Amino acid sequence: MYKIAVFVSGRGSNLKAIINSIAQTEIKIEIVCVVSDKIECPAFEIAENYRIPTYSVSQNEGKDSVVYSELVSILKKMGTDLIVLAGFLKKIPDILIENFEKKIINIHPALLPSFGGKGMYGLNVHKAVFEKSAQVSGATVHFVDKIYDNGKIIAQECVDISDANSPEEIAEKVLKVEHSLLPKVIIKFSDNKVIEKNNRIYLL
Numbered sequence: 001m002y003k004i005a006v007f008v009s010g011r012g013s014n015l016k017a018i019i020n021s022i023a024q025t026e027i028k029i030e031i032v033c034v035v036s037d038k039i040e041c042p043a044f045e046i047a048e049n050y051r052i053p054t055y056s057v058s059q060n061e062g063k064d065s066v067v068y069s070e071l072v073s074i075l076k077k078m079g080t081d082l083i084v085l086a087g088f089l090k091k092i093p094d095i096l097i098e099n100f101e102k103k104i105i106n107i108h109p110a111l112l113p114s115f116g117g118k119g120m121y122g123l124n125v126h127k128a129v130f131e132k133s134a135q136v137s138g139a140t141v142h143f144v145d146k147i148y149d150n151g152k153i154i155a156q157e158c159v160d161i162s163d164a165n166s167p168e169e170i171a172e173k174v175l176k177v178e179h180s181l182l183p184k185v186i187i188k189f190s191d192n193k194v195i196e197k198n199n200r201i202y203l204l
């Protein structure tokens, strides 16, 4: 069984896409828990509907609240193979990165290394892409290191946005791509088909 933990901050549409995809694949993948920086969010409701344990790393006290050092122990005890940031909008603290080196991936709603970095999340990204009049955008899955949106790129998919009339339209187009790209990469990891060679990442 390949075990993943999914980190979320809000809506959880990527979480839902992951749940749906792994239910259809032959490889056995289990979501051991869903973690959020919020006490409550729609993504938690999705997790609860599927009886997936939830943990909150919010600074505010709440049900199932934990601090990051506790979370590291919990994730290790659960045998987590991969941490997936699926719309997790806070910076991941070093303690997590040091304990799960090359085992944390993130989906970013643009083509990195453009339109990334601090403050570049959610609609902010699509606004910047729109204002720059970029003609293509897309989604990027990359490794997470100690610097925002800096880790090596694992997979990308482009979308034509030449006819987009608003940042919201771009967001909608990119989200569709995210929903197929992120589960595809998770399945590749679970099947041992993500390798590093020539200082680059290859999907077999």
Ligand code: GAR
Pocket (backbone or CB within 6 Å): 008, 009, 010, 011, 012, 013, 014, 015, 043, 086, 087, 088, 089, 107, 108, 109, 120, 121, 122, 125, 175, 178
């Ligand atoms: C997604 O578009 C994801 O790429 C983005 O937040 C959204 C979450 O949607 N993540 C970032 O901007 C990270 N820098 P969801 O909660 O419906 O999956």
